[in-house]
Amino acid sequence: MESKKLRTELVVSALENGTVIDHIPSKNVFQVIKILNLDTFDNQILFGTNLDSKRYGKKGIIKVKNKFFEIEEINKIAIVAPSATLIVIKNFEIIEKKPVEVPGIVDKFIKCINPNCVTNHENIHTRFTVIDKDAMKLQCHYCEKTTSKENFIFI
Numbered sequence: 635m636e637s638k639k640l641r642t643e644l645v646v647s648a649l650e651n652g653t654v655i656d657h658i659p660s661k662n663v664f665q666v667i668k669i670l671n672l673d674t675f676d677n678q679i680l681f682g683t684n685l686d687s688k689r690y691g692k693k694g695i696i697k698v699k700n701k702f703f704e705i706e707e708i709n710k711i712a713i714v715a716p717s718a719t720l721i722v723i724k725n726f727e728i729i730e731k732k733p734v735e736v737p738g739i740v741d742k743f744i745k746c747i748n749p750n751c752v753t754n755h756e757n758i759h760t761r762f763t764v765i766d767k768d769a770m771k772l773q774c775h776y777c778e779k780t781t782s783k784e785n786f787i788f789i
Contacts, residue, residue, distance in 0.1 A: 652677075653703055654721040655696040655711060660684045662715045663694035669710045669743070669788045670703075677701060690717065710743055712736045713770065713786070736767045744772065745787040748779040760789070 658666055663683040666672075672679055678699040687693035702722060703711070711718050712734040722730040740762040746753050753760045753776055762772035762781075770783040 648726055649697055649699060649723045650726055651724050652697065652699040652701055654723065655698075655715075656693070656719045656721060657687070657690060658694035658696065658715040658718050659690070660692045660694045663696065665714050666694075666696060666711060666718075669714060670707055672696070672698060675701065706741075706743065708734055709737045709740065710788070713740060713744070713783075716767070716770070736764055736770075738764055740764060740772055743788055744781075745789045746774045746777065746779060747781045747785050747787070748774065748777045751777040751779065 655666065660683045663681055667679075667681065675698070680697040681695065683694040684692050685695060703720065708720065711720070713736065716734065716736050718734045720730070720732055720734060721728055740760075742759045742761075744760060744762060746760055746762075748754070751774060752758055753774070758776070761775035763775065765771050765773045765780065771780055772782075772786075773780045
């Protein structure tokens with residue numbers, strides 16, 4: 635009797651050129667897709683969530699064909715998924731692999747939660763100082779209101 639070997643892994647084609655965002659907390663994968671506007675991106679995107687990880691238990695991953703992220707996009711990833719790793723691939727080779735770094739200053743992409751803040755009434759870009767990188771707390775440069783990740787509204 636012939637025994638059949640069970641498949642235990644999903645085989646996904648390698649990226650020729652693009653970026654892999656690895657080690658995303660599973661609950662944040664869709665938020666990363668949204669804040670990077672990958673939900674409207676025309677090139678191939680592959681994502682997985684609740685994948686087994688020796689380091690984190692469960693993780694998420696996003697592979698984006700022909701996309702290399704700018705610093706502002708990397709800062710967005712770091713705010714939502716500070717444990718993430720970026721892997722840049724060119725001609726099927728890993729060119730760079732590095733963890734994202736939470737910036738000290740966050741400009742333009744998070745709304746101040748204070749309804750009286752000048753940024754909610756004038757044409758002024760928001761600006762925050764990161765005051766706690768572990769708990770992800772930001773302080774508005776203009777009104778000094780502190781907000782935490784549970785209240786972030788991306789603009």
